[in-house]
Amino acid sequence: MQVMPEKRNTRQYMSTVRREPQEMTAEHLGQLLAEVAKTRSRVAFSELFRHFAPRLQSFATRQFGNEQTAMDLVQETMTNVWHKAHLFSPEKGSPTTWIFTIARNIRFDILRKNRHRQNDVSAEDLWPVLSEEMSDSDEDFALDTRILLQEIGEYYLQLPDAQREVVEQIYIEGKSQQEVSDTLGIPLGTVKSRTRLALQKLRELISEQN
Amino acid sequence: MSKIKFHPSEELLVNYVSGQLNAALAVVVGTHIDMCPRCRAVVHDIEVHLATRELHQTSPVAEPQLTAMLESILSSEAPAMPERPALQEHVVLESKSFKVPPSLGRHAARMGPWSKMPGGLWRSPLELSAEERMYLIYMQENAKLPEHTHRGNEATLVIDGVFHDEHDEYRDGDFIFLDSDQHHTPHTADESCLTLAFLDAPLHFTSGVARLLNPFSSLFFR
Ligand SMILES: [Zn+2]
Numbered sequence: 001m002q003v004m005p006e007k008r009n010t011r012q013y014m015s016t017v018r019r020e021p022q023e024m025t026a027e028h029l030g031q032l033l034a035e036v037a038k039t040r041s042r043v044a045f046s047e048l049f050r051h052f053a054p055r056l057q058s059f060a061t062r063q064f065g066n067e068q069t070a071m072d073l074v075q076e077t078m079t080n081v082w083h084k085a086h087l088f089s090p091e092k093g094s095p096t097t098w099i100f101t102i103a104r105n106i107r108f109d110i111l112r113k114n115r116h117r118q119n120d121v122s123a124e125d126l127w128p129v130l131s132e133e134m135s136d137s138d139e140d141f142a143l144d145t146r147i148l149l150q151e152i153g154e155y156y157l158q159l160p161d162a163q164r165e166v167v168e169q170i171y172i173e174g175k176s177q178q179e180v181s182d183t184l185g186i187p188l189g190t191v192k193s194r195t196r197l198a199l200q201k202l203r204e205l206i207s208e209q210n
Numbered sequence: 211m212s213k214i215k216f217h218p219s220e221e222l223l224v225n226y227v228s229g230q231l232n233a234a235l236a237v238v239v240g241t242h243i244d245m246c247p248r249c250r251a252v253v254h255d256i257e258v259h260l261a262t263r264e265l266h267q268t269s270p271v272a273e274p275q276l277t278a279m280l281e282s283i284l285s286s287e288a289p290a291m292p293e294r295p296a297l298q299e300h301v302v303l304e305s306k307s308f309k310v311p312p313s314l315g316r317h318a319a320r321m322g323p324w325s326k327m328p329g330g331l332w333r334s335p336l337e338l339s340a341e342e343r344m345y346l347i348y349m350q351e352n353a354k355l356p357e358h359t360h361r362g363n364e365a366t367l368v369i370d371g372v373f374h375d376e377h378d379e380y381r382d383g384d385f386i387f388l389d390s391d392q393h394h395t396p397h398t399a400d401e402s403c404l405t406l407a408f409l410d411a412p413l414h415f416t417s418g419v420a421r422l423l424n425p426f427s428s429l430f431f432r
Contacts, residue, residue, distance in 0.1 A: 042284055049280050054268035061269055071271075075279055076289075083288040093258065100261030108229045121338045123229065125294060125316050126236050 024051050029095035030088070037086035045082055048095075053078060056103055063107055073110060077103045084130050086178075086188055101129045155205040156198075163198035166191055214246050214383035218365075220256075222387065223249065227256045234342040237317055238365050238385075238408045244311030245383035295319035301404075303332055303348055308370050308404050321346065329353055330398075336406075344408040349373060354397040362410040364388045366396075371403030 029051070035044035053074050060070035080102050088098050105123030112120055124131050156167050169175045169183065177195065181188040218226070218239050225231045226239045243249045298318035300307045310318060322335040330353030334346045346369075349355065366386045373380055375394040380386060388394065 045284065046280060049283070053276060053279070054271055055265040057271050058267040058269035059264045075283065079283050079286050079289060082283050082286070093254065096265055097257050097261040100265055101257060104229045121233055122292060122294070126233060126240060131291065
């Protein structure tokens with residue numbers, strides 16, 4: 001396993017190279033997120049962690065007035081960054097803004113958890129940040145599946161090959177966009193844009209016919 | 211689509227972005243944002259602004275704690291996303307079906323049954339919790355909402371159609387926020403209208419910046 005050498009790298013990195021926060025441009029932070037998403041780089045994540053943890057700690061302490069709850073928010077936020085970095089999209093905003101919205105959602109959920117409610121709404125229901133299927137334009141993915149199942153068969157063969165392939169895997173084989181990305185070896189963003197284009201085209205074809 | 215004339219105030223949008231609103235009001239505001247490119251742009255600016263402001267300062271965290279947290283995150287399992295009701299693209303009233311934006315569609319599974327009220331009105335409650343409730347209200351053509359008073363704030367969003375009151379006319383996407391001192395008598399004319407309405411406790415949106423610092427729980431006071 002490669003866990004050991006990776007860990008050593010991380011430690012070495014932490015004790016020797018310490019970037020000052022001022023040097024952290026949005027572009028650099030975005031590259032770190034991309035590395036975490038693509039290669040699960042522990043080094044890149046450590047750098048993100050060193051930059052954001054003390055900032056989140058300060059934010060959360062102001063929000064909760066309680067250091068332990070604040071640490072919980074930091075840990076939960078950065079755990080999501082580690083596992084969901086692939087959902088970050090530079091076109092939609094800076095890494096700082098993205099991480100702030102994750103922290104905002106976790107703050108909301110922590111405050112509600114204390115209220116012990118059943119079937120409670122979670123922050124993701126109000127501000128979807130980490131829901132994979134919602135991470136692009138909601139409108140485009142909200143095509144009625146009933147329409148699709150009934151009518152897609154007649155039309156999807158008319159799509160360009162690249163789009164047809166994606167639509168086939170998602171709507172007929174039932175794969176998630178992430179699985180399609182893995183299977184075809186293309187970036188998640190490309191899967192999303194192809195799905196979007198394909199759905200647009202399908203809508204046009206269906207409404208032309210009706 | 212006609213241009214939206216009435217938008218949430220910047221203060222409401224700031225509270226929406228920072229997660230300070232009653233969740234039901236957040237749904238109403240979020241649904242407007244789905245329908246309104248102008249407010250989407252404003253919300254984006256507010257996010258950038260709040261993120262920069264809130265994540266500017268650092269708090270010192272002891273090195274061993276930081277290292278322990280980092281190690282624990284690197285060896286953690288991916289957090290499970292909780293099951294949530296499917297997004298609905300439409301809400302249905304008898305033979306009518308209305309397309310709804312995703313911010314409302316994500317909660318449509320919580321809609322209660324429609325009840326018919328005198329004067330060509332239908333109402334369906336949508337409850338997020340006992341303290342967080344909104345209503346879908348459908349007014350058929352030439353209907354009139356009975357004179358009503360409310361102790362708190364009232365937010366109304368036009369989902370589909372047009373209604374009038376003594377001040378103006380309101381169409382798809384228009385968002386009207388009234389405090390307890392303001393009264394109006396909504397009615398429809400030739401077109402019917404589906405709205406999403408929220409009624410709040412009397413306490414909120416009265417004070418200025420200090421409200422941002424209020425404990426979250428006070429938002430739920432009724
Ligand atoms: Zn607006």
